[in-house]
Amino acid sequence: xxxxxxxxxxxxxxxxxxxxxxxxxxxxxxxxxxxxxxxxxxxxxxxxxxxxxxxxxxxxxxxxxxxxxxxxxxxxxxxxxxxxxxxxxxxxxxxxxxxxxxxxxxxxxxxxxxxxxxxxxxxxxxxxxxxxxxxxx
Amino acid sequence: xxxxxxxxxxxxxxxxxxxxxxxxxxxxxxxxxxxxxxxxxxxxxxxxxxxxxxxxxxxxxxxxxxxxxxxxxxxxxxxxxxxxxxxxxxxxxxxxxxxxxxxxxxxxxxxxxxxxxxxxxxxxxxxxxxxxxxxxxxxxxxxxxxxxxxxxxxxxxxxxxxxxxxxxxxxx
Numbered sequence: 001x002x003x004x005x006x007x008x009x010x011x012x013x014x015x016x017x018x019x020x021x022x023x024x025x026x027x028x029x030x031x032x033x034x035x036x037x038x039x040x041x042x043x044x045x046x047x048x049x050x051x052x053x054x055x056x057x058x059x060x061x062x063x064x065x066x067x068x069x070x071x072x073x074x075x076x077x078x079x080x081x082x083x084x085x086x087x088x089x090x091x092x093x094x095x096x097x098x099x100x101x102x103x104x105x106x107x108x109x110x111x112x113x114x115x116x117x118x119x120x121x122x123x124x125x126x127x128x129x130x131x132x133x134x135x136x137x
Numbered sequence: 138x139x140x141x142x143x144x145x146x147x148x149x150x151x152x153x154x155x156x157x158x159x160x161x162x163x164x165x166x167x168x169x170x171x172x173x174x175x176x177x178x179x180x181x182x183x184x185x186x187x188x189x190x191x192x193x194x195x196x197x198x199x200x201x202x203x204x205x206x207x208x209x210x211x212x213x214x215x216x217x218x219x220x221x222x223x224x225x226x227x228x229x230x231x232x233x234x235x236x237x238x239x240x241x242x243x244x245x246x247x248x249x250x251x252x253x254x255x256x257x258x259x260x261x262x263x264x265x266x267x268x269x270x271x272x273x274x275x276x277x278x279x280x281x282x283x284x285x286x287x288x289x290x291x292x293x294x295x296x297x298x299x300x301x302x303x304x305x306x307x308x309x
Binding site: 019045049054063067 | 156
């Protein structure tokens with residue numbers, strides 16, 4: 001016994017989506033072999049699936065961490081009452097900015113010190129880790 | 138370190154580990170934001186907002202919960218809000234669904250026409266079609282991502298196809 005057109009139409013999409021059980025596939029194929037209208041419907045659905053499958057959305061890496069790093073670390077530090085350490089281009093700049101900001105919520109340090117000190121609670125930061133600047137504080 | 142480990146470290150106070158999660162999923166999130174909004178700058182803003190929301194939600198993340206569906210849920214809601222604001226604020230609205238640089242197709246002409254038609258669908262219909270055909274996910278994977286039954290995925294997908302075919306005049 002083969003399927004009716006109505007039953008076939010209901011199963012075609014599942015078949016094209018490779019989600020139809022094997023036993024049902026056989027019944028559906030039997031029907032399709034003798035029904036031009038359902039074959040036409042199948043061809044249209046397959047054409048649509050192929051056209052959609054040919055679309056590609058492959059954006060370049062959006063480099064999101066660079067966009068959100070400061071905000072993420074700043075929020076984390078505010079929430080945990082931690083002094084955040086943010087990258088500055090050189091030591092002279094660091095020293096100037098550090099002196100200016102250390103008593104506020106934001107400090108600047110070299111990348112080496114960022115790795116060592118990022119998001120450490122202030123009381124855990126050893127003065128020897130950053131002697132000049134810490135002693136200024 | 139796996140995703141659960143990253144989030145556990147973040148929950149324990151190592152916020153810098155969030156970078157690993159961002160780098161693991163930013164492209165996937167960007168693809169899905171483009172799918173929702175069809176415009177690169179809007180998508181970038183939305184992914185940024187999504188990641189900030191995710192970071193703030195880390196303390197409430199349940200260990201063992203799948204990570205990408207959690208992120209996708211945040212992205213989805215953010216995209217819905219972004220699309221709503223874009224409609225409400227037409228003066229400041231960006232170009233909307235017109236950014237053809239977002240996509241490519243093996244068949245350029247048909248792909249371009251299809252992209253235009255997709256932009257006119259409801260976002261939820263577009264989402265179903267993309268998750269199934271562009272991403273190549275199974276019903277079960279889509280169901281897990283959207284936290285809905287697989288049967289609902291099938292019916293929504295069928296409805297989305299019917300609407301797209303109707304828009305295209307069944308010329309596919």
